[in-house]
Amino acid sequence: MASGTLAQQVLTANTDTILYTVTTGKVGVLSINFLNTHTATSNVRLAISSTATSGSPAPQTSQYIEYETQIPTNGLLERTGLMVSGSYKIVVRASTANVVVNLYGFEE
Numbered sequence: 001m002a003s004g005t006l007a008q009q010v011l012t013a014n015t016d017t018i019l020y021t022v023t024t025g026k027v028g029v030l031s032i033n034f035l036n037t038h039t040a041t042s043n044v045r046l047a048i049s050s051t052a053t054s055g056s057p058a059p060q061t062s063q064y065i066e067y068e069t070q071i072p073t074n075g076l077l078e079r080t081g082l083m084v085s086g087s088y089k090i091v092v093r094a095s096t097a098n099v100v101v102n103l104y105g106f107e108e
Contacts, residue, residue, distance in 0.1 A: 003106035006030070011094040011101060016057040020090045020103050028084040030105035036071040042096040043068040044077060052089045059091045
């Protein structure tokens with residue numbers, strides 16, 4: 001069973017990134033933090049996607065749970081208690097570079 005810190009990444013500007021995929025047959029209980037270390041405000045997106053792939057990571061519009069949410073310089077966005085089905089992917093994006101994303105939780 002995966003638990004603890006599940007993924008950490010510094011995002012590339014304007015790039016959809018599959019941060020994590022919940023193991024097939026499991027359910028993930030997840031928390032995610034976005035920390036803006038850039039010198040300007042950043043807009044971030046967060047989706048829980050069943051359709052994103054490594055070749056086409058953009059989620060469908062209906063899969064977003066945060067969309068263009070503004071995070072000021074040195075600001076933080078935190079989402080907790082996310083229940084995610086097996087095989088679903090956590091997809092993230094930021095409008096600037098140097099946004100740090102940390103995903104924590106466990107799978108059962």
